[in-house]
Amino acid sequence: MIKNIVEIPSGTMLDVDVCIVGAGAAGIATALSLSGRGLNILLLESGLEHFNQQTQNLYQGSLTDANLHSPPDKYRHRRFGGSTAIWGGRCMPFDPIDFEQRDHIPFSGWPIVYNDLHPYFVLANRFLEAGTYEYDADKVFGAEAKPLFKGFKSDRLFTNNMERFSCPTNVGLRYHRRLQDAKDIQLILGANVTGIRLDANATTVSHLNVASLEQHTFNVKAKKIVLATGGIEVARLLLASNDVCPSGISNKHDVVGRYYQCHIAGNLGKLTIFGNPNSVRHGYEVSPEGIYCRRRLALDAATQRKAKVGNLVARLHFPKIVDPSHKIGVLSGLFLAKNFISYEYGKRLKDGQATLSTYLHHFKNILFDPIDTYLFLYRWLTKRTLAQRKFPSVILNNKNNQFTLEIHSEQIPNPDSRITLITEKDTLGMPKVNIDWRYLPEDIQSVEKTLDVFVEEFQKSGVGVFEFNKAQLEEDLTRFGAYGGHHIGTARMGNDPTTSVVDQHCKVHDLDNLYIASSAVFPTSSQANPTLTIVALSLRLADHLAQTVGAKAQAQHLTI
Amino acid sequence: MMKVLILGATGHVGNRLCKYLSQHKYQVIAASRGRLKTPIHDHIILDTLNFEAMRTALTQVDAVVNCVAGDKYSIGQGAEILANAAKAAGNPMIIHLSTMSVYGGNEGNVTENTPFDPSYGWYAAAKCEAESHMQTYADAGGRVISFRPGCVHGPGSHLWVSRPAQLLKSYRLGDLGDAGDGWSNLVHVDDVVRAIKIGLEISLQPGEHKKYNLAAPDSPRWNQYLFDIASSIGATPIKRISRLQLKLDSKLWSPAIKVCQIVSRKMGLKVSFLPEPLPPSLVKLFDQHIFLNSDEFSKAHLFSYTTYTDSLNDSIQWLKSQL
Structure with a gap:
């Protein structure tokens, strides 16, 4: 059932089996998976069913370098459904190599392997409405289907791996009914956790403090507690709860908030494919379940190991939008509309200084490219604005077989990249964060090393040429700073408490009843966007929790 | 040899039941209200609303299985006449084919003890009424088993196999998102038939009325079932269908089709050229989170259901044989 915090009498102590903090992708997946197993589940959500600016303001904080990272209240929403209210829907699993300890990636290695997560990836894929769990384009569309590049063959650079797109599903809306109907789940909206309180020995969480913006407060006692907030908020909650342990919860070794990772991303280089534009599979394909899918370029695991590089994917992209010399009306239209697009989606359109002449050239592009612009707008309206399953992104006609590559790369875990608390507090009295x-x-x-392989492999294949400017690579990859919305590594998983915060079951090392379901626990960042893996880890955690508290196993088709 | 009268013998369940019981050493009298396209052995024409005819037929048998479908009179009054005629004919055992519709708008885990909801629609009301007549019969010393199946699919099921297939082919159904999140509560027609045979073998005391839900416990949510049908008939990629589209289709477009069907029939025309209507009740069902709990019968009679995969394969094979 779904309640508002005012329905809980102030000063109450709720006593439940499992308390989950945060009703986003992780929290809702955990709660629904636990449902029907004879447990009493409490799900606390700070936000309301709709966006609320005052609640969102609780996410405000500061930045060490505003050029490198977006403000803390951007790319994440504090509301029922969490950031799935604004996500792009891109789904892909972490690769087996991501879980390995790799000598060329310091601090790499997970205490679990890919196969531990595989069954949960299958369910997570369904939960996020991304169809069947199959990410090999040759298997989804058949080996005879048109490949990314006609005639391209390589044993190092592969083009058959793909990403799938969720609707994008807002899990708050999609699973509202199930949460409402579940007799064993109590979801309380407007409920902010303001403290994780430990017993005197600091071995167990004794209770949580909960407060509304209106200072309506209550406490929660639970056999098991799951922090299912985002990667930044997990660190904040652990660090701010410092009454028993002065350095914060499970932070004896100063690991909480460190190793903060996003992704290294940029649009760069020049890929020219020879011959007819038909020889390139550019844009989206639709799988039998109606899912938009897109092929990508990636090195296989053996090549990554040999070249000593991190995991990376590249997608075909089009020229830089800001520069009007592309003469494409649609892109110019996007450039001119950039101020009407939300911060999260407009950010990468705001590149460099635009002069009056830039604007005039963009207007000219639209005037001279009216048909494509019109067709684009029509398609955008019917396939995106009015559609329930949304066309994922702007795709232009490929006229000249020239592309740039959109890079999305793993970054090396770095203890100096971190989230810390500052003295300034939010309206609930919680210290704000600095990123x-x-x-x-x-x-x-x-x-660079990965792209060198790209260059070689295109040359060998004879289907095209890839070039990139090494001197400009760092600028190209950091022009917009960290890729927005992927907040990883601040409470990493590991066997060694000196370099990690949670164990292989996502349980905080120092405590016996506190768990974390969040991208905060990812030790490394992979090439993949985090949402699918967040949900998979949450579903795995739910099974583990149910086992530990002696609840019955769930026939999985019943919940997810 | 046990002698069984089957009412509604030309229907989906009745037809397969006749064959099954005949193969299993029952003496079957198959009854229906109309003439047959394909002859059935030992068939009689019987008006279930005619008390005298019913009484005569019932005196000759040990048990009767009521598979009558139709309008609210055939269902409700028919059951009343059946109960009275059976009483007058010396109390043969009645196996009554009821439906999960008796639970109406109930949601969640629905067991045999969940209260009825006749307010849900004419069909629910008629089926509730029918069961109340069965209860009256039991109260007067009769023996009754009421089976309440979910959605009976498998070979021969227009409602749950060929109808959704046609709607999927024309992209009027597909991935319904949260509007298709209800449980499908499917049950293979042969499972219903097997359950009825088991029912005939249960020895009841006079005055007993057993009630059993029937649904395969591994039935998926509707979205999954719809996708599985679509992919097996090549109606892919499936489309995401919005609630608005479902509403417009079921409340505007489908009623128009229905009117055309009625007019065409009156004019003696074939209606097969018309598209399949999508009734509002079906749209409502896809969105109803009802889980028909069938544990009671499974546990009491060690009954195991055909798996979802096998039922689906059977349904699809039949569907393809129809094309």
């Missing part, structure tokens, strides 16, 4: 995101020269070198 000091950093990247290393090795991150740029890793992309």
Whole structure:
């Protein structure tokens, strides 16, 4: 059932089996998976069913370098459904190599392997409405389907791996009914956790403090507690709860908030494919379940190991939008509309200084390219604005077989890249965060080495040429700073408490009843966007929790 | 040899039941209200609303299985006449084919003890009424088993196999998102038939009325079932269908089709050229989170259901044989 915090009498102590903090992708997946197993589940959500600016303001904080990271209240929403209210829907699993300890990636290695997560990836894929769990384009569309590049063959650079797109599903809207109907789930909106209170020995969480913006407060006692907030908020909650442990919860070794990772991303280089534009599979394909899918370029695991590089994917992209010399009306239209697009989606359109002449040239592009612009607008309206399953992004007609590559790369875990608390407090009295995101020269070198392989493999294949400017690579990859919305590594998973915060079951090392379901626990960042893996880890955690408290196993088709 | 009268023998369940019981050493009298396209052995024409005819037929048998479908009179009054005629004919055992519709708008885990909801629609009301007549019969010393199946699919099911297939082919159904999140509560027609045979073998005391839900416990949510049908008939990629589209289709477009069907029939025309209507009740069902709990019968009679995969394969094979 769904309640508002005012329905809970102030000063109450709720006593439940499992308390989950945060009703976003992780929290809702955990709660629904636990449902029907004879447990009493409490799900606390700070936000309301709709966006509320005052609640969102609780996410405000500071930045060490505003050029490198977006403000803390951007790319994440504090509301029922969490950031799935604004996400782009891109789904892909972490690769087996991401879980490995790799000597060329310091601090890499998970205490679990890909196969531990595989069954949960299958369910997570369904939960996020991304169709069947299959990410090999040859298997989804058949080996005879048109490939990314006709005639391209390589044993190092592969083009058959793909990403799938969720609707994008807002899990708050999609699973509202199920949460409302579940007799064993109590979802309380407007409920902010303001403290994780430990017993005197600091071995167990004794209770949580909960407060509304209107200072309506209550406490929660639970056998098991799951922090299912985002990567930044997990660190904040652990660090701010410092009454028993002065350095914060499970932070004896000063790991909480460190190793903060996003992704290294940029649109760069020049890929020219020879011959007819038909020889390139550009844009989206639709799988039998109606899912938009897109092929990508990536090195296989053996090549990554040999070249000593991190994991990276590249997608075909079009020229830089800001520069009107592309003469494409649609892109110019996007450029001119950039101020009407939300911060999260407009950010990468705001590139460099635009002069009056730039604007005039963009107007000219639209005037001279009216048919494509009109067709684009029509398609955008019918396939995106009015559609329930949304066309994922702007795709232009490929006229000249020239592309740039959109790079999305893993970054090396770095203890100096971190989230810390500042003295300034939010309206609930919780200290705000500072984000000091950093990247290393090795991150740029890793992309460079990977792209060197791209260059060689295109040359060998004879289907085209790829070039990129090494001198400009760092600038290209950091022009917009960290890729927005992927907040990873601040409470990493590991066997060694000196370099990690949670164990392989997502349980905080120092405590026996506190768990974390969040991208905060990812030790490394992979090439993949985090949402699918967040949900998979949450579903795995739910099974583990149910086992530990002696609840019955769930026939999985019943919940997710 | 047990002698069984089957009412509604030309219907989906009745037809397969006749064959099954005949193969299993029952003496079957198949009854229906109309003439047959394909002859059935030992068939009689019987008006279930005619008390005298019913009484005569019932005196000759040990048990009767009521598979009558139709309008609210055939269902409700028919059951009343059946109960009275059976009483007058010396109390043969009645196996009554009821439906999960008796639970109406109930949601969640629905067991045999969940209260009825006749307010849900004419069909629910008629089926509730029918069961109340069965209860009256039991109260007067009769023996009754009421089976309440979910959605009976498998070979021969227009409602749950060929109808959704046609709607999927024309992209009027597909991925319904949260509007298709209800449980499908599917049950293979042969499972219903097997359950009825088990029912005939249960020895009841006079005055007993057993009630059992029937649904395969591994039935998926509707979205999954719709996708599985679509992919097996190549109606892919499936489309995401919005609630608005479902509403417009079921409340505007489908009523128009229905009117055309009625007019065409009156004019003696074939209606197969018309598209399949999508009734509002179906749209409502896809969105109803009802889980028909069938544990009671499974546990009491060690009954195991055909798996979802096998039922689906059977349904699809039949569907393809129809094309």
